[in-house]
Amino acid sequence: MTQREEQIEDFIATLETLWMKHSEERFGQLLFNHTKFGTTEGIGRVVDPFHFLDETILEDLEEVIE
Helix, strand or coil: CCHHHHHHHHHHHHHHHHHHHCCCCCHHHHHHHHCCCCCCCCCCCCCCHHHCCHHHHHHHHHHHHC
16 A cells, blocks of 8 residues: 555545544534634735645644544
8 A cells, every 4th residue: 555545534634533423514614614614814804724734624624532
């Protein structure tokens, strides 16, 4: 397995843990409620999820789980 494949597996496992904890939320709600998606993040406009690194999203998800 490549390093990238391992990163993807870790990401999905973390996402699964969070989603099971908040199973009433739809996927979009899960991301907007527990990551920086949809925030203004200090720039005065809504942040486009396209610009987030996987690692940044993973950090947000792990923070919520703890």
